[in-house]
Amino acid sequence: MTKGNSTKITDELYQYVLAHNPPLDAVQRGLVATTYEKFPDVAGMQSAEEQGPLLAFLVRLTGARHIVEVGTFTGFSSLSMAQALPPDGRLIACDVSEEWTAYGREAWEAAGVADRVELRIGPALDTLRAMPTDEHVDLAYVDADKEGQIAYWEELVPRLRPGGLIVTDNTLYHGAVLDEAATGSAAGVRAFNDHVAADPRMDSVLLAISDGLTLSRKR
């Protein structure tokens, strides 16, 4: 088994990647800076900078009008996706933290997309279970507690339209997925990756982008 012709991403090469992606706009840049200033200990939870343009690209590629996000934090990923939605599109943002998501509300307002985002505070599993069960979700982005991922998946797949996409972050979990004795979040990601790879309802690819990103399309 070989690695193909994969490239080691040095810091310099990472900057090159960012320089050849669509740049973040002023609201996105401001939100990233504010997050690192206000919450330095947990700011690393924010989706990686290159994921903003990638998520926007996927929203446009799928023509998504109805998005569900599990794990909003200070709102970078939801902002990036909401900006790519058509004006009548909707994004349901799920999180448990009023404090962190307040910064998201400010950013959505500043970007003029607040009317596209509906924030639902509470355990995401409760929020998902309360959603209608017909196929009305075009795209879901999952980036919350890793132990809950299989449960989120099982709620999202039936609600996804055929051709709809689930994007799951951190599926390499800093390499800890290789540890057969992993516990906690790493064990959750390992179990999730096996679950997804064996699910006949979906076509999935695990990409070595950022901390691992799995794209799953409903058949």
Ligand SMILES: C[S@@+](CC[C@H](N)C(=O)[O-])C[C@H]1O[C@@H](n2cnc3c(N)ncnc32)[C@H](O)[C@@H]1O
């Ligand atoms: C990795 S951060 C999300 C980062 C976000 N996507 C961004 O771009 O900034 C994970 C978020 O999941 C939330 N979270 C954790 N457990 C949750 C649960 N059971 N239900 C809803 N949200 C949860 C946390 O409050 C945190 O804001």
